[in-house]
Amino acid sequence: MCTVSDVKAGGEDRFVIGVGADDAGFALKERLRELLAGDPRVAEVRDFGVREATDTEPYPNVGLKVAEEVAAGRLDRAVLVCGTGIGMAITANKVPGVRATTAHDTYSAERSVLSNNCQVLTMGARVVGPELAARILDEWLGHRFDPESASARKIAVIAEYEDAHHG
Numbered sequence: 001m002c003t004v005s006d007v008k009a010g011g012e013d014r015f016v017i018g019v020g021a022d023d024a025g026f027a028l029k030e031r032l033r034e035l036l037a038g039d040p041r042v043a044e045v046r047d048f049g050v051r052e053a054t055d056t057e058p059y060p061n062v063g064l065k066v067a068e069e070v071a072a073g074r075l076d077r078a079v080l081v082c083g084t085g086i087g088m089a090i091t092a093n094k095v096p097g098v099r100a101t102t103a104h105d106t107y108s109a110e111r112s113v114l115s116n117n118c119q120v121l122t123m124g125a126r127v128v129g130p131e132l133a134a135r136i137l138d139e140w141l142g143h144r145f146d147p148e149s150a151s152a153r154k155i156a157v158i159a160e161y162e163d164a165h166h167g
């Protein structure tokens with residue numbers, strides 16, 4: 001499995017993005033996966049399942065698998081979908097170094113990157129419709145965190161706590 005750094009080493013600046021869902025989020029994940037596959041800002045999409053709407057794999061199993069890939073540097077970002085997005089966010093945030101957020105509007109999607117440097121976006125298929133979800137995804141792909149920004153020192157507090165308590 002090539003790592004993100006391998007992709008980046010080739011001068012590739014586009015995202016390597018993982019997607020995952022549970023049965024409640026399967027259909028929306030499939031739609032977002034297709035959008036990502038056709039987006040010029042995305043180099044590769046890796047699908048961590050579920051692969052059918054009848055697969056009742058608990059969402060934490062999928063969320064942890066994807067979040068660990070982000071933490072390991074094998075994914076730049078990830079999109080996780082469940083019924084509300086909440087369970088996937090709670091799950092992904094258990095992995096040290098991962099910042100996941102649920103966003104059901106474009107402003108939150110923008111600030112999740114620019115203020116919070118979130119690598120993981122979660123959405124709830126029972127909360128947001130497919131067209132708005134597509135808009136939110138498009139907004140999210142359009143921003144990159146600025147490590148020189150004023151937000152960086154605030155995020156550093158989170159990282160320092162993690163290192164001190166989970167390092």
Ligand SMILES: O=C[C@H](O)[C@H](O)COP(=O)(O)O
Pocket residue numbers: 022024025059082083084085086087088
């Ligand atoms: O956050 C949890 C998700 O919304 C999941 O899809 C539904 O979980 P539940 O079946 O425990 O309500």
